[in-house]
Amino acid sequence: MTAFTTVEKRIDDAAHVLLARLPQGGLSGAGVEFLVFGLKQAWACLFGGVLLALIMASALWWPHDAPLARYDGLFLAALLIQGAMLGVRLEMPEEAIVILVFHLVGTGMELFKTSAGSWTYPEANLFRLGGVPLFSGFMYAAVGSYLARVTRIFDFQFSNYPPTWATVVLAVAIYANFFLHHFVTDVRIGLFAVTALLFWRCSVHYRVFRFRHRMNMLLGFFLVSLFIWFAENIATASHIWLYPNQQAGWSMVSLGKLSSWYLLMIISFVLVNLVHHPKRVERLSAA
Numbered sequence: 001m002t003a004f005t006t007v008e009k010r011i012d013d014a015a016h017v018l019l020a021r022l023p024q025g026g027l028s029g030a031g032v033e034f035l036v037f038g039l040k041q042a043w044a045c046l047f048g049g050v051l052l053a054l055i056m057a058s059a060l061w062w063p064h065d066a067p068l069a070r071y072d073g074l075f076l077a078a079l080l081i082q083g084a085m086l087g088v089r090l091e092m093p094e095e096a097i098v099i100l101v102f103h104l105v106g107t108g109m110e111l112f113k114t115s116a117g118s119w120t121y122p123e124a125n126l127f128r129l130g131g132v133p134l135f136s137g138f139m140y141a142a143v144g145s146y147l148a149r150v151t152r153i154f155d156f157q158f159s160n161y162p163p164t165w166a167t168v169v170l171a172v173a174i175y176a177n178f179f180l181h182h183f184v185t186d187v188r189i190g191l192f193a194v195t196a197l198l199f200w201r202c203s204v205h206y207r208v209f210r211f212r213h214r215m216n217m218l219l220g221f222f223l224v225s226l227f228i229w230f231a232e233n234i235a236t237a238s239h240i241w242l243y244p245n246q247q248a249g250w251s252m253v254s255l256g257k258l259s260s261w262y263l264l265m266i267i268s269f270v271l272v273n274l275v276h277h278p279k280r281v282e283r284l285s286a287a
Contacts, residue, residue, distance in 0.1 A: 008153075032209065033209050033210065033211060036208050037208045037209075040153050041150070043153060044150035044154075046085070046145075046149070047082070047085065047091075047141070047142050047145040047146070048143070048145060048146055050081055051077075051078060051138060052142075054074060055074065055235055055238050055240050056234065058070050059239060069124060070123060071121065071123055071127070071133035072127050072133075072135075074135040075125075075133065078135055078141075082096070082138075082141075091145070091149070094275050095145065095148040095149065098145075098147075098148050100141075101271055102141050102143065102268060103144075105140065105267065106137045106139070106141065107129070107134070107136065107140075109140075109178055109179075110136050111129060111130055111131075111132050112179055114130070115130065115131065116182055121136070121241050121242075122241075122242055136241070143264070143265075143268050144268055144271060147268050147269060148275070148276065151276050154207060154208070155207045155279075156205070156279065157204070157205040157279040157281045158202060158203070158278045158279065159205065159214075159280070160202045160203065161202055161280055162202060164273075166198055167266075167270045168270060170191070170195065170266060170270070171266055171267045171271070173191060175267055177191060177263075178263075188259060192259075195218070196218060199216075199217045199221075200216075200218060202218075203215060203216055204220055221262055221265045221266065221269070224265055225258055225261040225264075225265050229253065229257060229258050229261055232261075233252055237250050
């Protein structure tokens with residue numbers, strides 16, 4: 001899998017010409033590395049960032065008497081963003097497949113969770129299935145888009161990566177538990193334990209600008225989950241969906257939701273790596 005699309009490669013080449021003129025050593029060099037890290041992360045978040053910005057803007061400026069419902073406007077906007085990213089080659093077709101699969105996975109969970117009363121979408125709209133507006137699947141797709149893009153933009157390589165079959169079994173078990181815990185015992189503690197067992201020795205090796213860095217995968221999952229939790233608070237403050245405790249007035253999303261996002265990270269990560277086929281550091285070093 002190539003690291004960049006053709007358009008991204010031109011952007012990256014131009015950025016390297018500019019960045020090469022900046023200091024390379026000491027605190028200044030570290031500052032450049034940190035700056036590039038932030039810019040690459042923002043680029044990887046392109047789909048989700050634009051969608052979140054539209055959600056916030058629609059909460060502030062969408063007319064109550066508009067002929068098009070806010071949820072429908074967001075759905076059509078998400079389709080346009082996705083089509084534009086593919087059309088101008090900011091996203092690869094393989095990544096679009098991951099996003100579609102994750103969209104379906106997310107929509108399936110939304111249908112069940114809204115029927116169970118876990119959260120609600122308070123506004124009426126046309127493009128919906130039951131109590132779920134179709135744009136909601138794109139919020140899950142944004143997570144898949146980020147993970148697919150960050151994997152190649154930072155040229156992820158892994159050490160001590162667990163067997164693929166084991167990660168798939170874990171992802172299926174996590175997804176099943178999102179449904180089954182409404183009827184039987186919630187086994188997420190056991191799922192956390194299995195996750196730790198599989199990934200505690202696994203590290204991701206990634207290139208920012210001049211250097212390669214390493215991070216434990218469990219820490220990486222947590223950091224991504226934390227930022228999604230921040231985004232969820234922004235989204236619910238925009239009344240795009242509401243938890244039961246937010247019906248009378250907005251309040252911060254429970255920290256307990258971090259555990260759900262953490263487990264969702266595992267599903268997303270496994271789906272992405274089924275397409276990107278994780279590079280292993282040991283194999284690359286031996287070549």
